[in-house]
Amino acid sequence: MKAAVMEEIGKVVVRDVPRPEVEAGGLLLRVRACAVCGSDVRTIWHGSSHVKPPRILGHEVVGEVCEVGAGVSGYAVGDRVAVAPAIGCGNCVYCRSGHTNMCPELETIGFEFDGGFAEFMTVPAKAVRQGHVNKLPSHLPFEKAILAEPLACCLNGQEPLGIGLGQTVAVIGAGIIGLFHTELALLKGATKVFVIDVVPQRLEHAHSLSEKIVTINSALVNPVEAVLTQTDRYGVDVAIVACPVGQAQAQALQMVARRGRVSLFGGLPASNSLGFLDSNLIHYKEIGVFGAHASTAAQNRLALQLLAHGQVDSRHYVTNTFPLAHIVEGIHAMKEGQIMKAIIQP
Ligand SMILES: [Zn+2]
Ligand SMILES: [Zn+2]
Incomplete structure (x- = not known):
């Protein structure tokens, strides 16, 4: 073969x-x-x-x-x-x-x-x-x-984040993983999702998915300041880092609200994974920081159902x-x- x-x-x-x-x-x-x-x-x-x-x-x-x-x-x-x-x-x-x-x-x-x-x-x-x-x-x-497998990994990553009705979410990285996270957050009832990337075409595509999505080009503006400005300076309830960039992890802690949750969904290169997180932000803001790795068979079955029923629209991907x-x-x-x-x- x-x-x-x-x-x-x-x-x-x-x-x-x-x-x-x-x-x-x-x-x-x-x-x-x-x-x-x-x-x-x-x-x-x-x-x-x-x-x-x-x-x-x-x-x-x-x-x-x-x-x-x-x-x-x-x-x-x-x-x-x-x-x-x-x-x-x-x-x-x-x-x-x-x-x-x-x-x-x-x-x-x-x-x-x-x-x-x-x-x-x-x-x-x-x-x-x-x-x-x-x-x-x-x-x-x-x-x-x-698409069930990558979607299942996003389901797994969101499990501990408690995204629900009325919440605001920031997703850093507008690749397929970031967009899946965005779609799942909206499905769970988020009222607004900030999608942050440096590539204009990716942001345009993200914006086309829903009017509840606000895009931020972090090559042009400071994404932390942009999120704070648009959330009455409270920050978002949940920030998801969907890219392998340490700087983005640091920004996630800065843009999340007090008692917010942060997902370090994208892993960093093994040679450069130390020294990005300010633990005092975690401490004083009572932030919950969560990891994510792979997915279970049950999460894969759920992902297949979401795709089969068009709740995540696979045509975009x-x-x-x-x-x-x-x-x-x-x-x-x-x-x-x-x-x-x-x-x-x-
Ligand atoms: Zn994969
Ligand atoms: Zn085992």
């Missing part, structure tokens, strides 16, 4: 590899679409402690079951499915309490396992056993279902598809910020 193999840092090659064998308890999928994630771009250019090349990347993956491993029940050849890629052990304290994304033994498709930038992909038995293979709602096409042979082009376009999401169709 054809697959895009990350052979070393900075090098992805489309070539023939043996078609993978399905293990007992697992599934073999014919990949119908797999989207490039910002983390894939980061892994390709900077490496990842979870990826040992050669490796087929791709964790935002949907496909059709084409072989069912021995002992598997509940799935049949032809089933259309999306895979929740981050798989816990199923036994530890976190897994047992439903927070499988916090499992110390977490293994992820497209990181520790070969992923979806290929014609076929195996789903490990432990993923099938723990409910990570979600059947698609019948009227949800593959190219929209692909499914704009750039590439055949597998042209994957490198798609990855570059994302790296350069020309497109929001590259969707690969093997």
Whole structure:
């Protein structure tokens, strides 16, 4: 089969590899679409402690079951499915309490396992056993279902933030993740969302989603001052940092109200993650600061429902598809910020 193999840092090659064998308890999928994630771009250019090349990347993956491993029940050849890629052990304290994304033994498709930038992909038995293979709602096409995984990660990130009716929210970063956060905040009843970015086209796009969205170009104005001015100097109830920038984390603490909540959704490069947060702001303003990592199978199912019912309008995000042979082009376009999401169709 054809697959895009990350052979070393900075090098992805489309070539023939043996078609993978399905293990007992697992599934073999014919990949119908797999989207490039910002983390894939980061892994390709900077490496990842979870990826040992050669490796087929791709964790935002949907496909059709084409072989069912021995002992598997509940799935049949032809089933259309999306895979929740981050798989816990199923036994530890976190897994047992439903927070499988916090499992110390977490293994992820497209990181520790070969992923979806290929014609076929195996789903490990432990993923099938723990409910990570979600059947698609019948009227949800593959190219929209692909968004379930990043949307699920946003659902996970917002869980501790308590966004509700009448609240104000600031989202720093108007990429697909920032816009998903914005849409979810509005769904939960936020009255106003400030979307902050430095790229005018991204802000225009954000503005087109809802009249409740106020855009701020932080290349032109001080975003903290802009938010304070427009909130009677109280600040927002919730600030979400949806970009990998330490300075933005610092600004989030400054623009959030007393007793507000801040989500550090975007991780920082490992070499530059220290020294951005003023802990006195957290202390005196009684700010709650929360992290976010990956998502659970249940959050992926909820994301599929939101997409199937049009509560998050996927049309805005499914704009750039590439055949597998042209994957490198798609990855570059994302790296350069020309497109929001590259969707690969093997
Ligand atoms: Zn991702
Ligand atoms: Zn576990």
